[in-house]
Amino acid sequence: MDTFGHPPAGRRQLLTKALWIGIWLVFLAGPVEDLLDADRGAAVTAFGWLGLAAFVVCYLTLVFRYTSRVLDWRVVHVSFGVLLTLAVVLSFAFGTAWLGLFVYVAVSAGAVLPLGYAMWVIPAVTGVMIAIGLRTDSVEDLLGSLAVLTLLVGFAMTGVRQLVRTTIQLRQARATVAQLAANEERLRLARDLHDLLGHSLSLITLKSELAGRMLPAHPDKAAQQVADIEQVSRQALVDVREAVSGYRRRTLAGELAGARTALTAAGVEADVPLEAPVVLPGEQGETALAWALREAVTNVVRHSGARRCTVAFTARHTLDGPVVELTVEDDGRGGSGAAQGNGLAGLTERVEAVGGVLDVGPGVRRGFRLTARVPLEPAARADEDAEAGEGTGGSASGSSALGSSA
Structure with a gap:
């Protein structure tokens, strides 16, 4: 999901993350039940509750704040040391029911410690748990219950930690690429505008100065310079309009990327061609x-x-010639397509303006289907026929798929 690897951005995300982490506090059921049921003195019970609360605070601090990125290693080392100490003291003082605390110690080691350290800290934590548990249980009982679980969960958390950090690095890389692309586009725009307007504006300035000097003595020559200025400025305006029109033109490559982003952000599984x-x-x-x-x-x-x-994109040969067909189909609520809104009406006019056809209606099974067919221009048709001739030895080609289909 979109918030994976991000710190909570609001109260709702904080509660969601807390609930997800809280599910894994199931191993605290043993210590809590022991404190509620065991017949101990008030001071010992209070010590147990305080120790358990401190343990949970240290664990949540490590998992919440330092899984994705470690800003202060001193805090990590101190918190992990306190966590391990509390697990040893509490399980030694209160018995086997408290050995589940070592599962959280192993999880914390996998979540925050460097991979090289975690690889030996997790087995060491498991060994300490076994050593304490041998006072009341056999090795077979410990290995068959908590020991294997502690190892597996600890090492699994190292993978989760790597996944979280890799996701963050990918997001940063995508943001960097987007920024570089925006910078490159700005440079290209500046370069094109300089090439388009630099010469024209310099010529206008030069002719304006020349017309100003000629105006008192040679008004006819000054008028000619003014006419030249008008011609140059009109041509510059035409060039700028053509350039701006090119920047504003929508391309399929850009819209495909935007479609993937929009559908994914809306929680819709997107089967969209990459190119x-x-x-x-x-x-x-x-x-x-x-x-x-x-x-x-x-x-x-x-x-x-x-x-x-x-x-999906498909190339088809129709009675009117070859066309490129775009199909967009979903599995939603669907519709007949009989009552078109302003968007579809305007789109129909846009497609028909280039000699194409727009069809809308129910999908094959359910949902809605939009199909736009646009004819190939003569140059594109010649290229397609040449490619088909090379691929089939000069025989007539049928329809060929250009993009991925459902």
Whole structure:
């Protein structure tokens, strides 16, 4: 889940994490029952309760704060030392029922200590538990109950610790990559704007100065310079509009990445291709498919209540020529598609504007299905035919899958 490896961000996450950790406090049932049932003096019982409370505080402090990252090793070492000491003293003073405390000591060792230290600390903790337990139990009883469990849980916690820290490192790496990509995009934008406007603005400045000097004595020549300034500025405006239009154009690669992120964040299992298909329609056709994908995924996230969503691309040969088909299907509440909202109506117009067709309706089994077909441009058709000819020895090719299908 999204909060895995993160410190609690609010009261709800704190309570959830506390409940999850609290489930594993089941091994404290033995000490608690012993304190409630055993006939001891008030002072001894109070000592037992205080020792048990201190033990739980040390354990929760280690597991809560230092599993993902250790900021202060001195606190870790002191807390772990106190935890081990309390386990030894309490189990030695109160008996076998308290040996379950060593399970938590092993868990703490696996959760916070470096892997090299944990590999020998966990067996050592198990050995101390066996040594104390031999006063009342046999080795066979101890090995068959708590000893093996202590070893397994301790070593399993080392794996959980590595998983948590690896998840955090991956999140940091993703954030770094995103930041680098944003920086690179800003540099590219700055570079393109400099290339587009640098020469034009310099020329406008130069001609403006020249027109200013010519204006008193040669107004006709100054007028020519002003006309040149107007022409250069208009061309610069056209270049800037083309550049901005290119930046704003939606691509299938970007929308596929956004679809995976949106579906995963909404708790929907996403069966989405990692890459856009190799054979794509022209720029306008790709933009139409990108908008179709975005609208379909938005509807799945907001309205469907689906658990799974499948996105697939397919190349088909129809009577009107080859097309690229995008299919988005979910297993949610579904619908007939007869009453289209503003989003689907606008999307239909966008797809039809590039000669495509948009179909919406119930899925094969349940849910909702959106299919957008966009024709290939002549250049893309020639590339597809050439690839098909090489793959089949010149024979006519049928429909070929371009992306992953359900």
